[in-house]
Amino acid sequence: MFTAFFIGNIASGKSLATRYLASRGAWRIDLDDLAKSLYEPESEIVNDLACAFGMHILDEDGCIITSELARSAFSDSEHTELLNQIVHPHVKERLARMLVPPFCCAASGPSCSLAVVEISVPKSFVDVFDLADEIVAISAPEELRRERALSRGMQIQDFDARSQAQPSEDELCSLADYVIENVDDMAGLLSAIDAWAEHHDIALKEPSDASFRLQEIQDKLGAARERA
Ligand SMILES: CC(C)(COP(=O)(O)OP(=O)(O)OC[C@H]1O[C@@H](n2cnc3c(N)ncnc32)[C@H](O)[C@@H]1O)[C@@H](O)C(=O)NCCC(=O)NCCS
Numbered sequence: 001m002f003t004a005f006f007i008g009n010i011a012s013g014k015s016l017a018t019r020y021l022a023s024r025g026a027w028r029i030d031l032d033d034l035a036k037s038l039y040e041p042e043s044e045i046v047n048d049l050a051c052a053f054g055m056h057i058l059d060e061d062g063c064i065i066t067s068e069l070a071r072s073a074f075s076d077s078e079h080t081e082l083l084n085q086i087v088h089p090h091v092k093e094r095l096a097r098m099l100v101p102p103f104c105c106a107a108s109g110p111s112c113s114l115a116v117v118e119i120s121v122p123k124s125f126v127d128v129f130d131l132a133d134e135i136v137a138i139s140a141p142e143e144l145r146r147e148r149a150l151s152r153g154m155q156i157q158d159f160d161a162r163s164q165a166q167p168s169e170d171e172l173c174s175l176a177d178y179v180i181e182n183v184d185d186m187a188g189l190l191s192a193i194d195a196w197a198e199h200h201d202i203a204l205k206e207p208s209d210a211s212f213r214l215q216e217i218q219d220k221l222g223a224a225r226e227r228a
């Protein structure tokens with residue numbers, strides 16, 4: 001199995017890229033989702049987060065209120081660092097267990113030729129980069145990412161708070177073996193992903209996700225309109 005880590009700053013297009021690959025047969029792991037799946041009431045991680053940030057981040061059932069945790073954790077760089085120190089060791093441990101299962105369980109893992117892992121805080125995960133065969137950066141200028149994030153409903157203050165905790169695009173790209181500039185339309189991103197897979201001789205299945213097929217149809221209609 002070829003394992004690729006997809007890194008990128010907020011609203012760079014990592015999810016789009018990795019969801020597309022999943023629709024074509026890849027095994028996809030999103031570390032944002034993986035982290036949240038670990039937030040079980042009364043677990044060590046949730047207790048540590050409540051001690052660090054206050055009981056207001058918990059609801060009456062002891063579950064994390066993500067908007068409250070985000071407000072506290074992205075208020076300044078020290079708080080973001082505290083969040084990372086509490087959560088990331090657990091995420092790394094779980095990721096390593098998923099990608100390198102113990103020998104006795106290896107036969108039960110998914111039988112895909114490609115695994116893609118979406119990592120939104122890459123600087124904190126450099127020490128597990130050796131679990132991947134390649135690091136792929138999805139890069140786009142901050143202004144374009146801000147526009148995309150706002151148009152999917154994010155508040156500007158929330159975007160800016162998270163963005164200030166993230167590396168510059170140059171720094172991000174310097175962590176990667178392969179860089180995809182996501183500055184055109186969605187079809188442009190998908191064909192850059194196809195080119196990346198071809199570059200590695202990774203055979204992808206036909207897209208199984210209707211939304212990606214719809215995108216193909218819309219692109220063909222758009223191209224036909226332009227020709228007319
Ligand atoms: C604070 C939380 C609860 C907010 O949840 P929410 O649903 O609003 O955001 P979500 O997890 O979907 O993340 C959206 C984006 O925010 C940014 N972001 C999230 N965590 C971080 C972080 N620690 N540092 C910088 N940016 C971050 C990323 O660009 C990410 O793609 C959540 O982001 C979280 O638990 N973060 C800590 C875990 C983490 O670092 N995840 C990233 C890789 S493990």
Ligand SMILES: Nc1ncnc2c1ncn2[C@@H]1O[C@H](COP(=O)(O)OP(=O)(O)OP(=O)(O)O)[C@@H](O)[C@H]1O
Pocket residue numbers: 008009010011012013014015016017032120148149152182183184185186187188189
């Ligand atoms: N090339 C593109 N053209 C048009 N819209 C795009 C393009 N790339 C991404 N988008 C849109 O921008 C938004 C952010 O993309 P996406 O969710 O894939 O980014 P992300 O890096 O996973 O974000 P996050 O850091 O929040 O997890 C989405 O609404 C997505 O549909």
